[in-house]
Amino acid sequence: MQRRSCFALTGLMISLALAMAGPALATTVTFQDGTFTNAQWTTTVEVLNGGGSVNAFQVASGGNPTAFRRIENTLNSAIGTGVSNTVYGFHRFAGGVYDPATGGPILAINYAEDSQRISGGVQACGLAVRQAGVIYYGPAFLTPTAFGTWATTTQSALVAGQFDALAPGVQNPDFSVAGAPLEFGFWRGNSTSVGGGGGTTYGGIDNWRVDLTVDAAVAAETTTWGEVKALFRAGVVAR
Numbered sequence: 001m002q003r004r005s006c007f008a009l010t011g012l013m014i015s016l017a018l019a020m021a022g023p024a025l026a027t028t029v030t031f032q033d034g035t036f037t038n039a040q041w042t043t044t045v046e047v048l049n050g051g052g053s054v055n056a057f058q059v060a061s062g063g064n065p066t067a068f069r070r071i072e073n074t075l076n077s078a079i080g081t082g083v084s085n086t087v088y089g090f091h092r093f094a095g096g097v098y099d100p101a102t103g104g105p106i107l108a109i110n111y112a113e114d115s116q117r118i119s120g121g122v123q124a125c126g127l128a129v130r131q132a133g134v135i136y137y138g139p140a141f142l143t144p145t146a147f148g149t150w151a152t153t154t155q156s157a158l159v160a161g162q163f164d165a166l167a168p169g170v171q172n173p174d175f176s177v178a179g180a181p182l183e184f185g186f187w188r189g190n191s192t193s194v195g196g197g198g199g200t201t202y203g204g205i206d207n208w209r210v211d212l213t214v215d216a217a218v219a220a221e222t223t224t225w226g227e228v229k230a231l232f233r234a235g236v237v238a239r
Contacts, residue, residue, distance in 0.1 A: 054089035
């Protein structure tokens with residue numbers, strides 16, 4: 001009886017090993033928005049030194065082509081401080097949540113947005129993600145130099161190592177199946193010069209899009225292991 005149980009367990013583990021060795025099943029998960037209704041977006045502000053504030057809201061017309069989200073970054077003056085003040089705004093999309101534990105690990109991310117310089121200086125821009133309460137900022141680019149024009153920026157094959165949190169030291173998100181759910185959005189940031197004056201920059205975003213390339217096969221394998229553990233707990237495997 002014991003021997004048959006061992007054989008049954010061995011056969012099960014071999015079958016699982018073969019399943020785990022299966023090919024990757026790459027698929028694409030897309031988040032996008034070109035309307036930017038206020039209810040769909042929230043803003044979280046992070047600062048360095050004297051910092052500043054962020055105001056953002058939907059504008060019904062003037063986008064590329066219609067509605068867009070307007071971002072106003074205000075920096076506090078750093079005059080007399082000997083430091084530079086910085087403000088970052090993380091703009092989170094309510095529909096942009098992905099759980100790698102159930103959907104599979106993220107292999108790469110393609111990002112695209114249209115940006116505009118409305119008034120004041122240019123704004124630093126990029127993709128951003130929040131995981132377990134920590135905001136991670138993707139590679140930066142700038143709004144256009146010219147006022148009142150829309151420019152499309154695309155970034156391809158982004159990986160976790162290209163994102164970093166604002167706190168000192170390198171901190172990257174976890175895109176593996178062990179990672180917590182990820183909340184996607186974008187960021188806008190500005191800084192004063194060292195000891196420089198404050199002010200406000202005004203910019204816009206439209207046609208925000210995030211394409212996640214994920215390995216759905218790994219998620220399926222993880223589920224299989226969960227089922228096996230359930231069999232052990234139920235005593236089914238030992239019979």
